Amino acid sequence: MAGAGRVAGHLAVALHQRGHEIVQVVSRHAEPARALAEKVEAHPGTFSSHPPVPPADIIIYAVSDHALEEVLTLLPPEKMLALHTAGSLPADIFRGKAEHYGVLYPLQTFSEGREIDFREVPLCIEANTPDNEEKLQTLALSLSRRVVPASSSQRLFLHLAAVLVNNYVNHLYVLADELLQQEVLPFDLLHPLIEETTAKALTLGPQKAQTGPAARNDENVIKKHLELLSCSPELQTLYRMLSDSIRRRSSPEKK
Amino acid sequence: MAGAGRVAGHLAVALHQRGHEIVQVVSRHAEPARALAEKVEAHPGTFSSHPPVPPADIIIYAVSDHALEEVLTLLPPEKMLALHTAGSLPADIFRGKAEHYGVLYPLQTFSEGREIDFREVPLCIEANTPDNEEKLQTLALSLSRRVVPASSSQRLFLHLAAVLVNNYVNHLYVLADELLQQEVLPFDLLHPLIEETTAKALTLGPQKAQTGPAARNDENVIKKHLELLSCSPELQTLYRMLSDSIRRRSSPEKK
Numbered sequence: 001m002a003g004a005g006r007v008a009g010h011l012a013v014a015l016h017q018r019g020h021e022i023v024q025v026v027s028r029h030a031e032p033a034r035a036l037a038e039k040v041e042a043h044p045g046t047f048s049s050h051p052p053v054p055p056a057d058i059i060i061y062a063v064s065d066h067a068l069e070e071v072l073t074l075l076p077p078e079k080m081l082a083l084h085t086a087g088s089l090p091a092d093i094f095r096g097k098a099e100h101y102g103v104l105y106p107l108q109t110f111s112e113g114r115e116i117d118f119r120e121v122p123l124c125i126e127a128n129t130p131d132n133e134e135k136l137q138t139l140a141l142s143l144s145r146r147v148v149p150a151s152s153s154q155r156l157f158l159h160l161a162a163v164l165v166n167n168y169v170n171h172l173y174v175l176a177d178e179l180l181q182q183e184v185l186p187f188d189l190l191h192p193l194i195e196e197t198t199a200k201a202l203t204l205g206p207q208k209a210q211t212g213p214a215a216r217n218d219e220n221v222i223k224k225h226l227e228l229l230s231c232s233p234e235l236q237t238l239y240r241m242l243s244d245s246i247r248r249r250s251s252p253e254k255k
Numbered sequence: 256m257a258g259a260g261r262v263a264g265h266l267a268v269a270l271h272q273r274g275h276e277i278v279q280v281v282s283r284h285a286e287p288a289r290a291l292a293e294k295v296e297a298h299p300g301t302f303s304s305h306p307p308v309p310p311a312d313i314i315i316y317a318v319s320d321h322a323l324e325e326v327l328t329l330l331p332p333e334k335m336l337a338l339h340t341a342g343s344l345p346a347d348i349f350r351g352k353a354e355h356y357g358v359l360y361p362l363q364t365f366s367e368g369r370e371i372d373f374r375e376v377p378l379c380i381e382a383n384t385p386d387n388e389e390k391l392q393t394l395a396l397s398l399s400r401r402v403v404p405a406s407s408s409q410r411l412f413l414h415l416a417a418v419l420v421n422n423y424v425n426h427l428y429v430l431a432d433e434l435l436q437q438e439v440l441p442f443d444l445l446h447p448l449i450e451e452t453t454a455k456a457l458t459l460g461p462q463k464a465q466t467g468p469a470a471r472n473d474e475n476v477i478k479k480h481l482e483l484l485s486c487s488p489e490l491q492t493l494y495r496m497l498s499d500s501i502r503r504r505s506s507p508e509k510k
Contacts, residue, residue: 065475088476108448109466111455122444148444157438160480161431165445166452167467168497169424174461174504176416183412189377189403190420191457193363197421198453200366202446206429211364212422220320221343225415234500241493242423248489249429 001025001042001060002075004032006110007085008062009039014118016040018142023056026075028067047074056080058139060104065089072097081132087159090152091126102127102136105155106144109166118143124150124158175235207249214246256280256297256315257330259287261365262340263317264294269373271295273397278311281330283322302329311335313394315359320344327352336387342414345407346381357382357391360410361399364421373398379405379413430490462504469501 001012004027012022022042027033030046037044043053059080063071068084072094082098087105094101105124108116123140125147127133133149140147150158173194177187200209213221222243229236256267259282267277277297282288285301292299298308314335318326323339327349337353342360349356360379363371378395380402382388388404395402405413428449432442455464468476477498484491 065473088479107444109451109455111459111464111466114451114455114458116451120447122447124444146444148440150440154438154440156479156483157434158440158444159476160483161434161445162448163467163469163480164427164431164434164494165449167465167469167501168494169427169449169452170456170461170465171469171497171501172419172424172427173456174465175500176419177461179412179416179419183409185403185405185409185413187460188457189362189379189401189413190416192375192377193417194420194424194453194457196364196369196371197424198449200364200369201425201428202443202449203369204366205442206425206432209366210422210425210429211366212418214418214422214426218320221414224343224411225418228411228415234496234503238496238500239419239423241489241496242426245430245489245493246422246426 001036001040001062002047002071003027003060003062004029004036005062005064006112007106008060009036009112010110010116010118011060011062011085011104011106012036012040012042014143017118020139020142024050024053026050047071050075058083058135060085068093077101081127081135083136087155087162091128092152094128100128100132102132103152103155104136104140105150105158107158107162109162119145122146122148124148124155126150126152126155175238179235210246210250212246214243215250217247217250256291256295256317257302257326258282258315258317259284259291260317260319261367262361263315264291264367265365265371265373266315266317266340266359266361267291267295267297269398272373275394275397279305279308281305302326305330313338313390315340323348332356336382336390338391342410342417346383347407349383355383355387357387358407358410359391359395360405360413362413362417364417374400377401377403379403379410381405381407381410430493434490465501465505467501469498470505472502472505 001008022040024043024045025033025037026045028047034044059077059082061084065086077098081100082094083102083104085104091103103126107122121144123144125136125140127136180187256263277295279298279300280288280292281300283302289299314332314337316339320341332353336355337349338357338359340359346358358381362377376399378399380391380395382391435442
């Protein structure tokens with residue numbers, strides 16, 4: 001395992017739990033590698049100094065996008081199946097640097113201290129040959145019940161969609177929180193609504209779940225809200241764009 | 256109960272379940288009033304034709320914002336405590352039309368066929384006199400464990416925040432779904448991520464939960480995503496605005 005950050009950590013622990021042997025955890029800094037190596041009973045090392053160990057079948061580069069090329073130089077895959085875990089990098093980033101390669105992209109957000117049921121994490125896989133794909137699929141299926149072949153281009157769109165439903169949805173929560181703080185109201189007043197909104201979108205699908213002033217083209221309320229936001233031009237513009245975007249998709253009889 | 260739509264329906268059923276007597280359900284059309292009245296053992300009627308019944312203490316106008324004034328004329332509150340349930344209408348809309356009035360605003364999205372635990376629905380209340388506020392508070396506390404006094408101005412902001420975390424969050428799900436459809440990928444690949452995003456924001460608070468390319472100011476990924484969206488100028492602009500808005504709030508060391 002090359003890397004000891006959040007993705008590397010969650011992945012290494014899941015692999016360890018499913019009975020895979022993690023030979024070595026190698027990272028830029030000694031301490032995070034040591035901590036993760038201890039958790040998964042592996043040898044620790046750094047990119048610039050790692051002890052020789054029995055060879056592994058697979059090397060997983062779970063490092064940040066911009067670090068991958070450098071790490072590949074410091075820690076070449078040699079004969080191992082080289083995998084990266086990035087949504088936005090093509091599989092071909094390994095071309096010329098590895099003979100056997102592919103991608104194992106977990107479609108989930110990982111945080112320190114939050115447990116994730118890895119069996120439920122969709123794993124998007126891609127490999128450079130059918131043999132490597134089979135090997136990768138076996139590995140992925142040992143971790144998750146949701147394994148999906150996805151091309152580099154599909155993965156880019158998946159990552160983009162993930163940014164929308166994770167980072168941008170969360171940002172709307174931040175903006176709502178800021179509005180309530182202004183009025184000295186606690187954010188947790190919105191908790192039941194947020195939970196129900198999520199549950200409804202997952203059950204009905206988001207198209208059928210849409211309601212509200214924009215979906216029913218309620219000019220009065222939209223105008224009121226835009227006035228309310230006259231002191232926050234950023235949020236006002238965002239509000240207008242989102243309501244226009246919803247209106248364009250709504251049939252007139254919709255609520 | 257004036258109105259037989261989704262809010263009226265959920266509210267009437269909750270009131271009935273908590274032992275309140277619903278004297279009459281009156282609506283514009285006979286059929287929805289009849290159906291709801293039957294559910295809560297009340298007399299049905301329409302705004303233009305409703306049988307005389309024993310007087311009620313309270314009349315709840317759970318009708319759409321633009322219908323309220325007309326309904327008030329057709330069905331004046333007389334001596335009853337008049338309540339409306341709208342986020343965006345002031346309590347004073349009753350001034351000159353009712354002696355006793357207030358607002359009972361449930362901060363939740365109600366859908367036909369989806370059960371909501373009313374004990375968990377925040378009820379925002381406001382009344383025109385301390386006596387009426389007490390009466391309203393007693394009513395509200397019989398329905399929910401979360402009763403919050405909120406002025407008309409606070410309620411406006413609550414409603415606006417609710418639009419952000421409900422309609423606009425749901426719209427981001429719609430946009431993500433459209434992206435995946437383009438790539439022939441199913442929306443339910445995003446389900447675990449959506450659930451974890453929500454759970455994380457509610458547990459940590461949205462500020463601490465923020466991650467992603469914009470929060471860590473990852474120009475490469477942002478540029479890639481904007482290129483990917485070159486054929487969807489609407490979504491491209493939205494992406495740029497949201498990522499800028501996140502970047503402005505992020506400290507450089509943030510992930």
